[in-house]
Amino acid sequence: MGLSDTLRPSLLASNGENWITSPELVRSNLHFEPKIFVSSATHLLANPNLTSGHLFRADILFDSSGILKTPAEKERETASSEDVSVDVHQELAVEPLPAPAFDSFSLTRTILRRFIPRKQKLDHTLDQTCHFYSQTAVMQDQGVKVERCLLIYLPHFSSEEQVPFYHPCVRGLGFLYEFSRPLFGDSDSTSKGTGTLSLHFIPFSHGIPETVPYRLERTCLALLSTHVRLARSPSAKFNTTGSQPKPYKDNIIPQHVVQTTYARLKDKYASILIQNWAEVTEPSKHVFEDIAIAAFLIELWKIMYTQNSCNGQEECEKRKSATSSFPGFVDIACGNGVLVYLLHAEGYKGWGFDARRRKSWEKYPPSTQDRLKESICIPSIFRSAASEQIPDTVETNDGVFEKDTFIISNHADELTIWTPLLGALAQPTSPLPFLAIPCCSHSISGSKYRYPPPKKPSAKSNTEGQPNEKHSQDTQPSTGDLKALRATKLAERDDPGLPSSTYGALTAKTVSLAEELGYDVEKTLMRIPSTRNIGIIGGLNTWKASKGNQGNSTGESWDSGEMEDRVRQVVEREAMKDGGLKAAAGIWIDRSLGLHRGQGRGKVKGGEQHG
Incomplete structure (x- = not known):
């Protein structure tokens, strides 16, 4: 019936x-x-x-x-x-x-x-x-x-x-x-x-x-x-909005703003990018994800670099204002280069590099190809500490970018926790702003590593770091019952950003390092087709406060030598996991050369090889 x-x-x-x-x-x-x-x-x-x-x-x-x-x-x-x-x-x-x-x-x-x-x-x-x-x-x-x-x-x-x-x-x-x-x-x-x-x-x-x-x-x-x-549903509980609020969702840019720009970019670029896809990976997921990230960045940069309020002017006028005052970006570990292509096509100057050249790069216009570099990043701290020799045929960079450059660290894996460190080394008196979207967890040497969940605040905090951290794999709680453990696992599945998860611990570590170097840090849930979707923004409030100061991004003033010493102390502390600074530098260079030659895992995003 x-x-x-x-x-x-x-x-x-x-x-x-x-x-x-x-x-x-x-x-x-x-x-x-x-x-x-x-x-x-x-x-x-x-x-x-x-x-x-x-x-x-x-x-x-x-x-x-x-x-x-x-x-x-x-x-x-x-x-x-x-x-x-x-x-x-x-x-x-x-x-x-x-x-x-x-x-x-x-x-x-x-x-x-x-x-x-x-x-x-x-x-x-x-x-x-x-x-x-x-x-x-x-x-x-x-x-x-x-x-x-x-x-x-x-x-x-x-x-x-x-x-x-x-x-x-x-x-x-x-x-x-x-x-x-x-x-x-x-x-x-x-x-x-x-x-x-x-x-x-x-x-x-x-x-x-x-x-x-x-x-x-x-x-x-x-x-x-x-x-x-x-x-x-077990999570259903009464509140006025009818949902359990996620404090990091749409807290930087409203949903409708990002989605409007995403729809415009998708209509303009998605078809041609998918048609010209040259990698072995399925194109649509990567294309739509990078379009969503580009939409977020464009709206973020309007906040940061538009000198004055629009007062009802046309959207194109606001976009022109943002692009004209934009200092430039660098996409570290840029992979297939889609993000560089999109941002450049929208009028934002910048470039990207990766340890290994991609087939897709040849499909872009010459103006975009000129902005994609095959280069491995060897931070100056590692270069001076390592005994390994780098062949003259391998192009390298030390991660010291031009003044006020915005760093994009999109699923950059080994470079994720280096992101705030590079920003501080490049511009010690006013660290470079950045967006980091963590993915796979690595130590300061680039080795795979699972960070322990951050310790709860206590009366005595360890300001000298945690040199006794162990390489743990999915540690079990010392107390509690199966019901509590199951609740924790379900929470991790629903929110990968929880500090108790591997991804959440990596996110917390990146935030911690940035704050240790004086960054003001914001977190947001990115609206992208990926479970690795937490965005960490460093320096947003500093740049917003500097509007109208002729592009001077200086917030809290740091002495150049003091900042460089601080970064070095952080790197030396984190390198203890790998046997010290020299050992960590050697591991980093060996892994970087392996990635350059196409050995090992290659560039990974979201658990899949990234085109």
Whole structure:
């Protein structure tokens, strides 16, 4: 029996609209409270991409409760606050649709959102009004109190032809959650209450349709299941935004800003990059990841290098301002060179190097090829300490880059923890700003190494470092039970940036070294198709504070000799893991030459050989 055979009028139809439902669209014996349903529904309102892969996001244009933030409000709350270019009045140009009345229900909240599709050349945006209602009824004869939550979705279209592909082909959609609990006993115990969630919709046809398209049936069932799954999940707990906030997500640049630039870059460059891919690896993953990183960097650099606020000027004017004052970048361990190509094509001057030349480099325009160098990085501290000889035919660099250069360390592996060290050595009085996205964990010598989780702060801290660190592999907790261990492992899977994971420990180590050298450090979860997605930004606040100072990036002043001594002390301390400075330098040079000759693992990104 199909869905069309079980359709019937809905209790919501009492308001005169053609609301219908079906026993197939009901889930019973649920045990989460109404406030949990409201919070999970709010989370889905803000993140429609969880139910449709065709959507980027939903921009909130209005929330009567003020809980979900508009694009302009998000920009004000992040690092880009002083460069807000969103016109608030333009956001409110669309009015929410009036809230229909439902018997005995009270309107509690109204939200207006705008769907942003991934493929904006194929699908158009769509505005949608969402109304929350509530109702409480006491049934003395049954000894229960019933709490009802109603959520109504009203899309802003008038005909079936206007419905975009990613939206169900209905005039309206509703979710009704009814939760019954005993009048007597512990009212806070959800185990003594049960709930029922049902889905209702308004078809375009009059009355009850004879048939329901399979796609609509599948979509309704999927939406119902998603609501139940999120509300039942162990991580579900009540809060106003309907999600557990991740402090490092969208904290530097708002989601909508990065995604808008990503969509523009993808439309402009993705096709040609994939067509001309010359590596053995699958192209789309690498291309889309580097486009996403380029989008983030472009928006980050607008914050750092645009001298003045745009005051409503066109976006292209803001981009020109950023590129004209941009001091240049270097992409260390640049791999296939896609990032260098993209940034150069967008007007940002810079270059990249890698220990081994890639086939893809020959596919780029000559102007980009000139900016890709086959070179191995031998930091000056290692070069002076090592006894190994480097062949004259091998091009090298010491990591001392030009003044104010922005360092990109994208899955640079061996160079990851060197990133802040190179920035400090290149410009001791004002270390170079950087973005590091860690991947595989290596020691200062380049050897594979798993850093221990950072120690919790104590009354006595070891300022001389930790020379007694051991090469541990997945150490087990000394105390606790299997339940606690399982919870820790699940948390690591959901958030690889936790310090207890290998990746989290590497991230914490990189942050620690940067802070030890005087960097102000920010962390953010990058929106890239990779589980290795934590971005570490060094020097952002220093550069923001220096705006208007003719490009002088000097924040806290450091004596050149003092900084060089400090870096050397850090390197010597970290080299103790490998037998001292001379031994670590020898290992570094041997591994670098091996990478140059194409021996060993090659350039790795995300566990796969990077093109």
